[in-house]
Amino acid sequence: MKLLSLLSTTWVLLATACSHTAPASEEQATPMGTPVTVASPERGTMEDAVELNATAAFLLKTNVKAVANGFLQTSNIKIGQHVSRGQVLFLLKTKEAENLGNIVNKLDSSFRFTGIIPVKATGNGYITQLATQAGTYVQDGEQLATISDDNSFAFILNLPYELTSLIPANRSVTVALPDGQKLPGVLEAPLPTVDSIAQTQNYVIRVAPGKLIPENLIAKVRLVKSTKANTVFVPRESVLSNESQSEYWIMKMKDSTTAVKVIIQKGLETGNRIEVLSPVLTTQDKVLTSGNYGLSDTATVTVVNKQPV
Structure with missing residues (x-):
């Protein structure tokens, strides 16, 4: 009976010890590192631009000018309006025409003399300047508007x-x-x-x-x-440098959890891409694109983007 009790006690102690040591072994099996994202170098053509x-x-702006002294009866345009060649922009009436018209109309009311002079657009374009408005007295040759030519x-x-x-x-x-x-x-x-x-x-x-x-x-x-063909380039964010920018490097994955510092020689730079002249990289390599700043050589990392980049 004492022997059975002793065996039972030993089994309980062993079970308790195993339950405490199992999580520790699991933690050692999955070490945690700095979260990072990675991308692969690419090969292609780069341009130095x-x-x-x-x-x-x-380049061509035409001034619309008054063709006589007189009053602008109407103004048919506004700033930004598109006009066509021959379109009537203003109606001008001289004092002489108005006086002559009154005399003619008194002599023959059916003649209906108006003395109105139309001022037309000389080309196609947009009204970019308007110097006068209806009711203004203008002189012969005075600038009324400016047309910016379409062509x-x-x-x-x-x-x-x-x-x-x-x-x-x-x-x-x-x-x-x-x-x-x-x-x-x-x-x-x-x-x-x-x-x-x-x-x-x-x-x-x-x-x-x-x-x-x-x-x-x-x-x-x-x-x-x-233009340079068959170049190997990496994302700009993967390239780090010292304060004087005399040395450049990338953090390259050595295995699934370790990133090592690799000194590189840069070539062309365009947009978000930087050419790597040395060492030789392949499209199968993985370089860190985020989380890489401040990492030491042979740093332990955890890759958070598993999909191909």
């Missing part, structure tokens, strides 16, 4: 003179608007002047906008300096 500003402009719309590229050698290879460009729209454009001949201070030369870029683009809108234009 420069991004410049281009400003929307109407003269273009972007003006401000190109530093030292980059003019890029023009022959970049006649066809893409004009990127602030709203994300991209317009194909063609570079035309430069304007024959250079800014004396900035030393930039203006080039005309012709586009077909398909809609009204406001004058003075600033867009972006990329000019390609060189």
Whole structure:
């Protein structure tokens, strides 16, 4: 009986000991590290390019002028309105015509002489300036309005003179608007002047906008300096540096839980991509894209994005 009681007590102690040691072994089997995300290097073509500003402009603006001294009877336009060639913009009546009309009408009321002179648009475009209104007395040759010609719309590229050698290879460009729209454009001949201070030369870029683009809108234009095929590049956020930016490195996965520091030599940089000249990386490697800042060499990490990047 005593032997049975002793065996029972021993079994309970063993069971209790196992229950306390099991979780510890489980914790050791799954070490926790810094949460990180990873991506694989990619192979493809990269461009070394420069991004410049281009400003929307109407190159031809026509002034609508009074053809005689007199009063503007009516004004049929407003700022921003599109007008067509030959469209009546103003009706002008001279003092002489008004006096002559009164005399003629007294002699023959059926003649109905008005003496009204129509002022018409000389081209197609938008009214960008309106200097007078109905009831105003104007003089012969006085400016009444300004028409920005439809066909003269273009972007003006401000190109530093030292980059003019890029023009022959970049006649066809893409004009990127602030709203994300991209317009194909063609570079035309430069304007024959250079800014004396900035030393930039203006080039005309012709586009077909398909809609009204406001004058003075600033867009972006990329000019390609060189193209390099079969390059290996990584996301920009994966590349770290020291304070003086004299040394660059990435954190590369050595195994499923360990990241090691790898010193790299950079090449081209464009957008969110940086070329890695050395060491040799493959598309099977994994580099840290977040959680990498401040990590030491051979750091323990936990990858939180399991899907291919």
